[in-house]
Amino acid sequence: MRKIRILPSILAADFADLGADVRAAMEAGGDLVHVDIMDGHFVPNISFGPDVMKAIRHVTAAPFDTHLMISPVDPYLEAFARAGSDIITVHAEAGPHLHRSLQAIRALGKKAGVALNPGTSETAIEHVMDMVDLVLVMSVNPGFGGQSFIPGALDKISRVKAMIAGRDIALEVDGGVTADTAGAAAAAGADFLVAGSAVFKGGRGKFAANIAAIRQAAESAIGLVA
Numbered sequence: 140m141r142k143i144r145i146l147p148s149i150l151a152a153d154f155a156d157l158g159a160d161v162r163a164a165m166e167a168g169g170d171l172v173h174v175d176i177m178d179g180h181f182v183p184n185i186s187f188g189p190d191v192m193k194a195i196r197h198v199t200a201a202p203f204d205t206h207l208m209i210s211p212v213d214p215y216l217e218a219f220a221r222a223g224s225d226i227i228t229v230h231a232e233a234g235p236h237l238h239r240s241l242q243a244i245r246a247l248g249k250k251a252g253v254a255l256n257p258g259t260s261e262t263a264i265e266h267v268m269d270m271v272d273l274v275l276v277m278s279v280n281p282g283f284g285g286q287s288f289i290p291g292a293l294d295k296i297s298r299v300k301a302m303i304a305g306r307d308i309a310l311e312v313d314g315g316v317t318a319d320t321a322g323a324a325a326a327a328g329a330d331f332l333v334a335g336s337a338v339f340k341g342g343r344g345k346f347a348a349n350i351a352a353i354r355q356a357a358e359s360a361i362g363l364v365a
């Protein structure tokens with residue numbers, strides 16, 4: 140049976156109390172921690188690096204899903220593997236040798252993911268479908284939290300779902316995922332739902348209800364709950 144996983148994007152957490160917020164989000168029902176790494180070059184924003192990630196790695200036993208929005212990416216893969224990543228995702232647009240980056244991630248003993256910007260066709264990853272454990276379809280232009288879901292991502296999710304063709308590859312959607320958009324994303328085929336603002340809004344007392352609302356919207360859209 141299909142399982143929906145909710146991934147709190149810690150970009151929307153309280154950076155002054157990051158460890159506590161991450162722990163709270165996972166205790167509130169998050170399944171994996173989504174870590175957004177931005178370099179001010181591949182995307183027009185800077186977040187944080189592997190040392191910050193390493194500092195919070197111990198607050199939960201949940202897997203860490205590292206989304207690298209950086210270019211070049213290859214020189215930093217080892218640092219993010221050592222910092223405690225379980226999945227490392229690189230952008231198809233981030234460099235000329237995507238296949239080599241994915242090989243390097245697997246050689247480090249980590250699961251490999253590939254991400255697609257809204258403007259990139261899924262044909263860009265046809266040649267690496269046997270190299271990945273996860274495909275991330277961006278539903279906003281990467282760089283910032285709190286943006287609106289781009290509806291065109293839904294058709295792309297469906298097309299990537301068809302490309303996955305039953306293989307053991309997670310289909311992740313990232314950007315603008317809320318209780319209002321999670322249903323359509325899940326119905327299109329997404330099973331890993333990243334959510335930043337929609338999880339962390341309202342402070343720690345609200346995380347559980349926020350996550351439950353997203354999960355319920357997704358599961359009801361695919362017939363898992365009444």
Ligand code: DX5
Pocket residue numbers: 148149150151173175206279280281282283284285286313314315316333334335336337
């Ligand atoms: C955007 C990041 C997202 C972001 C999502 O570049 O990759 O993970 O944090 O934030 P929301 O859920 O607020 O759109």
Ligand code: ZN
Pocket residue numbers: 148173174175206313333
């Ligand atoms: Zn992300």
